Amino acid sequence: MRALAPLPALFFLAALAAAFLFGCPTLLHADPSVSPIAPVLPKGRCTGGAPRVSAPAVPANDTALDLRTDPIADTDRRAWETIGYRFDDGAGRLLDPGGVVVTHAHIAALNEPFDAATQRLDPAVWQSFVASDFRLDEKTCYLMGPNGAPLDIFTMLLWQAASRRHGAHMAMEALLANLEGLGPEARVPFKTLGHMSALALAGTDLPENIKTLLQNPATRVGHLRAPTQAAYAESTRFFDGQRTGSDFLLASIPGSEPGVDARRKGIPDPHERKLGKALSAAFNAKLMETKPGQELLSRFRGPKGLKLPDVMVLKLTQKPDDPGAPGAVYDFSSDRMTINHWEIVKALQARLPPKTFASIQERLADAAQVSRLLAERPSLMRLLVESLDVMYFHELVHGAQSRRSRWDDESLRGNLPGVNPLAKEHEAHREHCRYTLSKSPAELDRTPWRDYCLGLIVDPAAFKDAITRQYLSTFTSSAELDDISSLQAVRRKTARFLAASDGIKTWHQQELKQTGFDLGDKELSAFRTDVDRRERDFLAALPALGRQAGSRLLAYYEKTGAADQALRLALSLPRDAFDGGEKRLNVLTDRAVDWLARNTDPNKRDERLALSQQIIGRFQFMRHLPTALFNAYERDARSKAEELLAQAIQTPTLREELLERAEAWTGILYKPGDLPARIQRAREKKTK
Amino acid sequence: MRLLMIAALAAACSRPAPQAPAQYRPVDESFSAALPGDWKVDDSPSQTRKAAFFGPAAGPGAFAEMIRVSLHPATTPEAARAARPGLPTPLRESEVGGAKAWEFFVDSEFPDPHGPLKRVSTRVVMLPTARGLFVLEHAWPAGKPSSRPVFEELLRTFKPKA
Numbered sequence: 001m002r003a004l005a006p007l008p009a010l011f012f013l014a015a016l017a018a019a020f021l022f023g024c025p026t027l028l029h030a031d032p033s034v035s036p037i038a039p040v041l042p043k044g045r046c047t048g049g050a051p052r053v054s055a056p057a058v059p060a061n062d063t064a065l066d067l068r069t070d071p072i073a074d075t076d077r078r079a080w081e082t083i084g085y086r087f088d089d090g091a092g093r094l095l096d097p098g099g100v101v102v103t104h105a106h107i108a109a110l111n112e113p114f115d116a117a118t119q120r121l122d123p124a125v126w127q128s129f130v131a132s133d134f135r136l137d138e139k140t141c142y143l144m145g146p147n148g149a150p151l152d153i154f155t156m157l158l159w160q161a162a163s164r165r166h167g168a169h170m171a172m173e174a175l176l177a178n179l180e181g182l183g184p185e186a187r188v189p190f191k192t193l194g195h196m197s198a199l200a201l202a203g204t205d206l207p208e209n210i211k212t213l214l215q216n217p218a219t220r221v222g223h224l225r226a227p228t229q230a231a232y233a234e235s236t237r238f239f240d241g242q243r244t245g246s247d248f249l250l251a252s253i254p255g256s257e258p259g260v261d262a263r264r265k266g267i268p269d270p271h272e273r274k275l276g277k278a279l280s281a282a283f284n285a286k287l288m289e290t291k292p293g294q295e296l297l298s299r300f301r302g303p304k305g306l307k308l309p310d311v312m313v314l315k316l317t318q319k320p321d322d323p324g325a326p327g328a329v330y331d332f333s334s335d336r337m338t339i340n341h342w343e344i345v346k347a348l349q350a351r352l353p354p355k356t357f358a359s360i361q362e363r364l365a366d367a368a369q370v371s372r373l374l375a376e377r378p379s380l381m382r383l384l385v386e387s388l389d390v391m392y393f394h395e396l397v398h399g400a401q402s403r404r405s406r407w408d409d410e411s412l413r414g415n416l417p418g419v420n421p422l423a424k425e426h427e428a429h430r431e432h433c434r435y436t437l438s439k440s441p442a443e444l445d446r447t448p449w450r451d452y453c454l455g456l457i458v459d460p461a462a463f464k465d466a467i468t469r470q471y472l473s474t475f476t477s478s479a480e481l482d483d484i485s486s487l488q489a490v491r492r493k494t495a496r497f498l499a500a501s502d503g504i505k506t507w508h509q510q511e512l513k514q515t516g517f518d519l520g521d522k523e524l525s526a527f528r529t530d531v532d533r534r535e536r537d538f539l540a541a542l543p544a545l546g547r548q549a550g551s552r553l554l555a556y557y558e559k560t561g562a563a564d565q566a567l568r569l570a571l572s573l574p575r576d577a578f579d580g581g582e583k584r585l586n587v588l589t590d591r592a593v594d595w596l597a598r599n600t601d602p603n604k605r606d607e608r609l610a611l612s613q614q615i616i617g618r619f620q621f622m623r624h625l626p627t628a629l630f631n632a633y634e635r636d637a638r639s640k641a642e643e644l645l646a647q648a649i650q651t652p653t654l655r656e657e658l659l660e661r662a663e664a665w666t667g668i669l670y671k672p673g674d675l676p677a678r679i680q681r682a683r684e685k686k687t688k
Numbered sequence: 689m690r691l692l693m694i695a696a697l698a699a700a701c702s703r704p705a706p707q708a709p710a711q712y713r714p715v716d717e718s719f720s721a722a723l724p725g726d727w728k729v730d731d732s733p734s735q736t737r738k739a740a741f742f743g744p745a746a747g748p749g750a751f752a753e754m755i756r757v758s759l760h761p762a763t764t765p766e767a768a769r770a771a772r773p774g775l776p777t778p779l780r781e782s783e784v785g786g787a788k789a790w791e792f793f794v795d796s797e798f799p800d801p802h803g804p805l806k807r808v809s810t811r812v813v814m815l816p817t818a819r820g821l822f823v824l825e826h827a828w829p830a831g832k833p834s835s836r837p838v839f840e841e842l843l844r845t846f847k848p849k850a
Binding site: 197452618665 | 736749758793
């Protein structure tokens with residue numbers, strides 16, 4: 001029997017297990033929402049779903065594999081069992097997950113390369129392959145491994161199985177943390193059931209006995225705790241089994257394998273390296289235009305100059321519209337920032353005139369072609385830097401976080417749970433907004449980050465809460481520091497249990513693990529103190545940032561005649577963010593009224609409505625809205641109400657909300673006509 | 689971040705039915721209101737924010753919604769609305785805990801370096817009180833159904849500290 005590359009397969013399994021166990025940031029950043037992509041976006045042919053050119057050939061003399069004549073070594077059996085195969089040693093047969101006897105043709109099919117043209121890979125697993133230096137060959141659509149061989153189906157299945165196993169491990173850790181402190185007779189908390197159901201929907205595969213217990217309403221904490229502890233302990237044994245004795249020892253030594261230098265992998269491919277360096281240089285030049293940019297880069301300056309994370313451009317998802325397609329990720333395990341190829345294509349599509357985009361469209365499906373294009377046309381590089389600099393800044397903040405604390409080191413050593421502290425994202429969003437607000441007013445006005453970052457000035461607590469909501473809902477590995485403490489407690493308890501029950505070798509490993517957990521706890525405490533201090537310092541400096549950004553942007557709008565933007569900005573900012581007080585506001589209001597009179601384009605209806613409301617709201621009566629403009633306001637509001645009513649009728653799931661919005665606009669009409677009655681009819685239709 | 693504790697549950701080990709409301713009071717006791725016991729709450733102190741709740745705990749939209757309570761000593765419903773970007777709906781009369789209030793809807797965007805742009809809908813209900821304007825808001829992914837009854841229950845049971 002032909003060897004099924006069992007050793008490499010096991011190697012990959014171990015590598016992946018370690019990547020998952022110690023936190024794979026590319027996966028932590030997975031985001032399940034789908035981005036809207038225009039149909040003209042070039043996707044290339046390696047996006048799965050294409051029909052197979054020909055079915056795999058089945059030899060005429062295909063026969064069942066006979067383990068008595070073609071034995072599989074014990075060490076390789078684990079790999080087979082991991083992907084659901086079973087051994088019937090009595091009959092000398094290998095059975096597939098469906099119980100069918102495996103033949104030689106079946107083995108040959110598993111040895112076939114994974115073909116990205118016809119097959120689809122789970123987006124999270126695709127990202128983990130890319131993070132592990134697999135590269136898409138655009139000609140063959142094979143994922144080529146670091147050893148130069150294409151990824152085969154068997155290895156891909158093994159990798160997916162390890163991904164699922166790690167997901168289940170993390171879910172059980174969270175489940176035990178949730179049950180902590182509850183008595184055996186207590187019902188399983190609803191929030192725990194909800195959390196587990198959300199994880200199951202996200203593809204997490206809990207052990208069958210635990211799933212059954214969670215589905216049974218009669219289950220009490222006492223029923224669930226013991227089997228979950230047992231399954232979690234077994235899973236911990238599995239992942240511990242991927243580590244060597246020296247891994248345990250090194251993880252328990254304070255400060256061993258220090259910092260980012262030990263983690264940096266570099267970029268072996270000269271082509272990728274060259275593009276990364278060019279992009280990094282262009283982004284850094286852009287960052288140097290502002291003080292926050294200069295400050296951030298200075299954090300990477302050492303005696304030998306700037307020591308920044310390596311930058312790469314890769315397809316981080318198989319398709320541009322895959323769920324969770326990230327713009328960019330910082331991977332602390334290799335100190336690399338990877339910008340998603342598709343993000344670059346989207347940026348070019350958004351910024352280039354349609355004709356220009358069409359002229360290069362063919363080349364945009366291939367990552368290597370894109371890098372050649374950027375080298376050939378510096379104007380495209382400039383355009384990309386303008387579009388993606390905030391994203392680059394954000395990821396660079398993560399790089400700086402990874403340098404200044406030992407959190408990532410302890411996480412990689414297994415001394416902290418493999419989850420992403422929300423505090424890192426709070427800081428990165430705050431900082432990239434400080435950068436955005438420090439841009440020239442003309443640039444700030446153009447950036448899609450403008451309103452979001454002005455929100456930081458208006459209400460920093462609301463800004464922070466919005467980030468918490470976003471990350472809790474889209475990245476299941478995001479956690480507050482208190483939650484991370486609870487997970488750590490579960491890990492420590494399990495280590496104590498294993499030390500007491502699994503023999504002398506395990507005792508020694510688990511003792512070392514607990515020493516490592518002490519280091520993790522120490523870092524958790526230091527990290528909390530550090531992020532709290534940084535947040536306090538930032539908030540203390542925020543009013544000055546608000547005054548600077550607000551007054552400059554307001555002056556820019558006044559200078560350029562954007563009277564609508566000027567009034568809206570002034571009314572949204574804290575009053576001390578600009579000079580002139582009420583007198584200036586009155587001038588801005590008069591100019592905004594003039595703007596309304598000049599802008600009658602139907603396509604500007606929503607802008608007119610927003611501005612009219614601001615003026616009316618400011619004075620509570622119509623003093624500043626001449627009759628002609630008030631009539632226009634009435635017309636626009638009616639049109640808006642009609643639009644919402646039509647949407648409500650077409651969208652039953654959102655009907656009530658849309659009807660309420662329609663009612664709000666109808667409520668301000670002097671002559672509402674039959675709109676209230678039609679809204680009521682739409683509501684009654686829903687009730688029926 | 690901590691989870692809402694249900695006093696009755698802790699005392700008697702009796703569990704509420706799913707989504708059963710828990711009476712919540714922040715540390716400064718500036719208000720009380722009913723919320724589902726499984727929503728996460730962050731009530732760490734800040735200038736105006738009293739508490740932010742994240743939920744629901746279950747389903748494909750787990751933790752995709754936020755209910756937030758803040759108290760603004762020196763603002764009006766109009767000014768609070770004016771501070772929002774986008775196109776807020778006109779103010780409408782509403783009711784919070786039996787008292788007259790004002791409300792509007794607004795949509796906003798959350799640009800995210802780690803993923804595609806997200807759109808968020810928010811319903812904002814404002815209750816003028818002697819101590820300032822209580823702003824009760826419910827945010828959820830735009831174009832998706834929301835846990836409306838949860839927010840309605842909060843509005844119905846909301847009681848500001850006298």
